[in-house]
Amino acid sequence: MSDGYVWFEGIPFPSMGYKPEVLREARESFALKDEDVLILTYPKSGTNWLIEIVCLVYSKGDPKWIQSVPILKRSPWVEVEYGYNLLKDKEGPRLITSHLPIQLIPKSLFNSKAKVIYLIRNPRDVLTSGYFFFGASAFAKKPQSMEEYFGWFIKGNVPYGSWFDHTRGWMSIRGKENFLILSYEELKRDTRSIVEMISQFLGKKLEPEELNSVLKNSSFQVMKENNMSNFSLLRGQFLDKNGILLRKGITGDWKNHFTVAQAEAFDRIFQEKMADLPRELFPWE
Ligand SMILES: Nc1ncnc2c1ncn2[C@@H]1O[C@H](COP(=O)(O)O)[C@@H](OP(=O)(O)O)[C@H]1O
């Protein structure tokens, strides 16, 4: 289909960097190891923030790694051709990123003890973040207006498909021992406690000064200025010159962009699609 997406198993993927044969091979043949860590999100949920934190936890707060190696190499996306090729022959414990829905994740995950960190975000802010990001990127179809993107998002006609289906899929395995669920909202509200929770989950105890360094070096402002982490290396090919990853970094920005009618429609749809899941899984207003 030439509608700006690469389609695989009914899910639209960005048109650059993705191939059905890589997506198939990743699902069927990619072998997760018990010592791997998988960072799992729906796009625009704070993926790169979580990667930065995990990298800094692994380096005990030392910023040398995050300042010298591009984020896409530190924790490659398993479903992207570039990331898949980096990961498949890599020795030792790997940091792996994915936005895949549960039905497309490498099957080996379910027979491994790999640790999974799943980060969710208020879908209204995910939508808003995606509107600005995809509007200035060559990854996927560019929306002409918020109204247009709102319609696409509700229908799941955006990169990686429906937020509602994606979230329901991953939430179905909540409670598994190697599966940590976090939210962008809690991470913003109490970054220190959540980073401590992450380091404990990964079995990497941090000294107080190491923790302080993780917090400082993964802060919005420091990440925004770090060319290894801010996607500036993607400008020209994947991102327009005004394309920006670290845009506002706040919760509730959707209130500045949704009309009253959109906010009400979103509430109705959220209710319809997610009401049977426990409310505490979604810790936003
Ligand atoms: N250190 C940080 N602190 C807070 N938010 C961050 C952050 N790094 C990235 N983000 C936010 O995460 C979103 C991008 O998500 P992803 O990494 O999944 O693509 C952007 O949201 P906004 O567009 O709302 O600002 C970006 O600003």
Ligand SMILES: CCc1ccc(OS(=O)(=O)O)cc1
């Ligand atoms: C090429 C790495 C990459 C970057 C961003 C991606 O997803 S999205 O833009 O957040 O949908 C996917 C892969």
